[in-house]
Amino acid sequence: MKTLNIFRKQILITLASLLLFCINSAYCQNNTKIPYLQKTGISKQLILDGKPFIMLAGELHNSSSSNLAYMDSIWSRMVSFHLNTLLAPVTWEMIEPEEGKFDFTNVDSLIIKAREYNLHLVFLWFGTWKNACSTYPPLWVRQNTKRFKRAQSVKGENLNAISCFSTETNKADAKAFASLMRHIKEFDGNIHTVLTIQVENESGLRYMSRDHSPLADEAFKNPVPNQLIDFLKKNRNTLIPEFDAIWRSNGYKTIGNWTEIFGNDADEVFMAWYTGQYIEKVAEAGKAEYPLPMYANAWLDGGKAKAGDYPSGGPVAKMIPVWQAAAPHIDMLAPDIYRPDFAFVCDTFTRMGNPLFIPETSFGSIAAENIFYAIGKGAICFSPFAIDNINRVPLTTPIADSYLLLSHLIPYLQKYQYTDKLIGFLGKKGETLTCDLGNYSLSINFTGNSFNIDTISCGLLIATSDDEFIAAGSGYTVTFLTKSVSKPHAEIDYAYELIYKNGQWIRERRLNGDETGVGSIHNIALRMEEKKLTVKTAKIFSYE
Ligand code: DGJ
Numbered sequence: 001m002k003t004l005n006i007f008r009k010q011i012l013i014t015l016a017s018l019l020l021f022c023i024n025s026a027y028c029q030n031n032t033k034i035p036y037l038q039k040t041g042i043s044k045q046l047i048l049d050g051k052p053f054i055m056l057a058g059e060l061h062n063s064s065s066s067n068l069a070y071m072d073s074i075w076s077r078m079v080s081f082h083l084n085t086l087l088a089p090v091t092w093e094m095i096e097p098e099e100g101k102f103d104f105t106n107v108d109s110l111i112i113k114a115r116e117y118n119l120h121l122v123f124l125w126f127g128t129w130k131n132a133c134s135t136y137p138p139l140w141v142r143q144n145t146k147r148f149k150r151a152q153s154v155k156g157e158n159l160n161a162i163s164c165f166s167t168e169t170n171k172a173d174a175k176a177f178a179s180l181m182r183h184i185k186e187f188d189g190n191i192h193t194v195l196t197i198q199v200e201n202e203s204g205l206r207y208m209s210r211d212h213s214p215l216a217d218e219a220f221k222n223p224v225p226n227q228l229i230d231f232l233k234k235n236r237n238t239l240i241p242e243f244d245a246i247w248r249s250n251g252y253k254t255i256g257n258w259t260e261i262f263g264n265d266a267d268e269v270f271m272a273w274y275t276g277q278y279i280e281k282v283a284e285a286g287k288a289e290y291p292l293p294m295y296a297n298a299w300l301d302g303g304k305a306k307a308g309d310y311p312s313g314g315p316v317a318k319m320i321p322v323w324q325a326a327a328p329h330i331d332m333l334a335p336d337i338y339r340p341d342f343a344f345v346c347d348t349f350t351r352m353g354n355p356l357f358i359p360e361t362s363f364g365s366i367a368a369e370n371i372f373y374a375i376g377k378g379a380i381c382f383s384p385f386a387i388d389n390i391n392r393v394p395l396t397t398p399i400a401d402s403y404l405l406l407s408h409l410i411p412y413l414q415k416y417q418y419t420d421k422l423i424g425f426l427g428k429k430g431e432t433l434t435c436d437l438g439n440y441s442l443s444i445n446f447t448g449n450s451f452n453i454d455t456i457s458c459g460l461l462i463a464t465s466d467d468e469f470i471a472a473g474s475g476y477t478v479t480f481l482t483k484s485v486s487k488p489h490a491e492i493d494y495a496y497e498l499i500y501k502n503g504q505w506i507r508e509r510r511l512n513g514d515e516t517g518v519g520s521i522h523n524i525a526l527r528m529e530e531k532k533l534t535v536k537t538a539k540i541f542s543y544e
Contacts, residue, residue, distance in 0.1 A: 035195045037293050037331050037355065043418045044331075044355045046293060046380045048120075048192060052414040055195070055380060056371075056403045057122070058387025059087035059360055062130075066094065068109050074388045075117045077395070082403035085120040085195065087359055087383050092127045093138040096176045104183045111184075111193050122196045122359070122381070125180070127173045127282065129203040132299065132311035134162040141172060148172070151205055152213040161205055164271070164278045164313070165215035174285035185290035196381075197292050198359060199283045199330065202299040203275050204311025209267035220270055224261050228273055229254050231325035240351055242318035269322055271313025276326025283329035295332035296323070297359050300339060317348035324352060336360035336385070342370045343426055346377045355418075360385040368398035369426055369458035372473055375406060376424015376460050378417050405533050408500040409472060412462050421463040426456060427476065438463035440480040440490060440540060447529050448475050459528060464537075470498070471528055472535045477517055479525040480540045487542035491524045492516055495538040511536065 035053070037044040045052040058078060064070060065088040078086055088110055095102055107123075114121045126136040134142065134150075141148045141162075149166040150158035162169045177199070188194050205211055210220065232239065232247065233254065239247070250263040258266040276296075283294045298315040301307075310316065315323045315333040323333055334357040335349045342361070350356050356379040361367060363384040374382045384399060406413070416422040425433055427446030434443050446457040459473025471478060482490040495516055496507040509515070517525040526538045 034189065034290070035192055035292060041418045043350065043353060043378055044380075045414075045417055046195065046355075048195060052417055053120075053195065053380075054375065054406075054410060054413050054417065055085040055120070055122070055383065056083055056407055057085035057087055057381050057383035058083050058399075059124075059383045059385045060089065060388050061386040062089060062126075064388050065089055065110055066091070066106065068106070068113070071110075071113065075113055075119070077388065078119060079117050080395070081387065081397060081400040082407055083119065083387070084407065085122060085381070085383075086114060086387075087122040087124055087198070087381075089124045089126050089201075090180065091136045092125075092141075092173065092176050093136055095180060096138055098138075099140050099172075102176075102179050102183070104180070104187075107180070107183065108187055111188055114193050115191070120192075121194045122198060122383075123180075123184070123194055124198040124201055124359070125177055125282075125286075126201050127177060128162050128169055128200060128278070130201040132202055132204050132206040132314070133160045135160070137162065137169070137173070141169060149213060149215070151211040151216070153208060154212045156212070159205075159207075163211050163213045163216060164203075164205075164274045165211065165213060165219065170278050170281050174282045177282050178285040178289050181286040181289040181292070184292075189290065194292065196357075197286065197294045198334070199279050199286070199294050199296055202297055202311060202314060202336065203279060204299065204314030205271060205275075205308070206311050207308055209306065209308040209312045210271050216274075219274065220258055220266075223255065223257055225273070228322065228325050229261075232321060235321060235324075235352070238352060240318055240320050240348075243321050246318075265307075268307035268312050268319070271307070272315070272319040272322040273313075273326050275313040276315070276323045276330075280327035280329055283327065287329050293331045294329065295334045295357050295359070296327065296330050297334040297336050300335055300337065300345065302339065317345070317351070320349075320352050320354055324354075331355075332357045332380070334359050334381075337370075338362050342366075343373050346374055346379070350377055355380055357381045359383050363387065363389075363397075363399070365398045366456075368402040369456050371399070371402050371406065372458040372460050373424040373426045375413060376422055378422075401533055405472060405535065408505070409460070409462075409470075409535070412464070412470060416462055422460070424458075424460045425476075426458050428456060429475075436483075437461055438469065439466040439483065439542075441483055443479040443481060445477050445479075445525075446475060447477060467541065468537065468539045469526075470535065470537050471526055472533065473528055474530060474533050475528070477525045477527050477529065479523050480538075481523060482542035484542050487544050489523065489544075490540050490542045492526060493539040493541045495526055495536055498535040498537055500535075505535070507537070 148169040151161045151163040246265045253261045258270045262269040301310045301316045367384040429448035457475030462470040495511040497509045498505045499508045517527045
């Protein structure tokens with residue numbers, strides 16, 4: 001009997017510890033859930049430790065992170081710019097100088113330093129491609145052109161880029177990338193300093209519209225793979241119009257080789273498919289080790305240029321459907337925006353459910369303005385390139401002001417990202433924008449601001465309820481127009497200037513008279529015309 005009781009007691013203790021273990025591991029799992037993308041409305045948010053995370057970021061110049069001593073003075077500068085995330089290259093040549101022998105010293109030091117400065121990291125995997133060339137694979141890859149085949153010209157000359165048909169390089173790149181991801185998991189899997197990974201950099205082939213190596217020529221004659229055709233058929237109603245036009249102009253064919261189905265654009269579609277498939281294999285191998293969100297960035301096509309003038313096969317906007325079909329392990333296709341039509345590019349990269357992620361963009365005062373549009377559009381990341389360039393980037397820079405203000409608005413941005421309650425805008429002095437927000441139609445008049453380019457105004461509006469708004473930015477007035485037929489006029493009930501103090505927004509001056517403004521004969525406008533970034537709130541009412 002006594003033995004039976006001891007036995008029962010033993011079982012109870014074991015059950016209790018099992019229960020405790022389950023509770024604990026569920027708790028831990030919850031707390032150690034790795035950063036992931038979560039579907040919201042028309043797009044996805046990046047979730048870090050249970051909350052949406054918006055990267056107010058900067059990308060390091062290509063060679064900076066290769067030397068930790070060089071980086072010494074940079075970390076504190078980044079903090080003084082109010083960044084929360086730094087994009088830093090990790091190169092194949094650095095981590096695998098000899099085949100199969102990995103060295104992650106540099107990776108670990110970057111992570112440790114970022115933690116010290118309370119920054120997150122996005123690693124940029126400079127593997128097979130960097131700016132459509134192959135200068136970052138280790139020497140044992142670049143020297144061995146028999147094993148690691150190059151793309152070739154029509155004359156059969158080897159180019160400075162590896163061929164996307166080189167299965168040996170694809171395997172070696174995927175293996176190196178998988179080792180990197182395994183290492184990041186071991187080193188950072190519970191802390192989440194590293195949030196996202198860029199797989200390769202500005203892939204595609206330059207100077208010609210397609211690879212002419214023997215393997216490429218052979219593949220070009222073959223039928224277009226069913227996997228691509230099935231994707232296009234399934235998504236036919238939501239295809240990017242520029243891509244739809246390519247397919248339509250060749251009669252929406254579903255059987256045939258590349259030229260038969262895609263006509264004059266065959267080379268680019270062919271390259272996009274095979275470059276996407278190559279990067280898919282790299283991303284898949286990396287995600288099998290540690291599935292952080294991953295993206296591929298694009299050297300943009302600059303409007304009318306021919307494929308090859310920009311890297312042919314890279315993830316430019318019109319190739320989004322091909323890349324989505326070819327590379328399902330790539331979560332986002334990301335534009336590097338150096339063009340003046342910033343807003344247009346953001347718009348073209350938020351189609352077919354693609355979340356907006358801007359890993360590179362021009363620096364300078366323009367970035368301080370453009371970020372308002374990007375964040376209003378739902379951007380997960382905004383990151384001026386070469387943010388550490390000491391010769392170009394002064395110690396006080398306009399982007400720091402924008403980042404400071406936006407970092408204080410983060411709770412609102414997290415809540416309203418990718419909803420119809422948030423808009424961002426840019427405008428030239430004298431222009432007007434009309435749009436709907438909350439219960440009202442808005443007329444936004446751009447009055448110019450004080451950044452270097454003083455004709456551009458920038459702002460964000462958030463509808464915190466149907467008739468209450470937060471306005472941020474500089475250089476505009478906003479008039480709220482009622483949509484109600486029975487109450488055709490609208491005025492400001494109250495407006496306040498908001499000041500950020502001790503971690504919260506405090507109402508300061510109550511604004512009326514000259515501090516608001518006459519929008520039209522029936523309306524009163526909210527003025528955001530100060531020569532610095534400001535934040536205000538206004539409650540609107542309509543009347544008969
Ligand atoms: C785009 C590339 O992705 C970056 O690494 C860098 O080379 C810039 N161009 C230079 O402007």
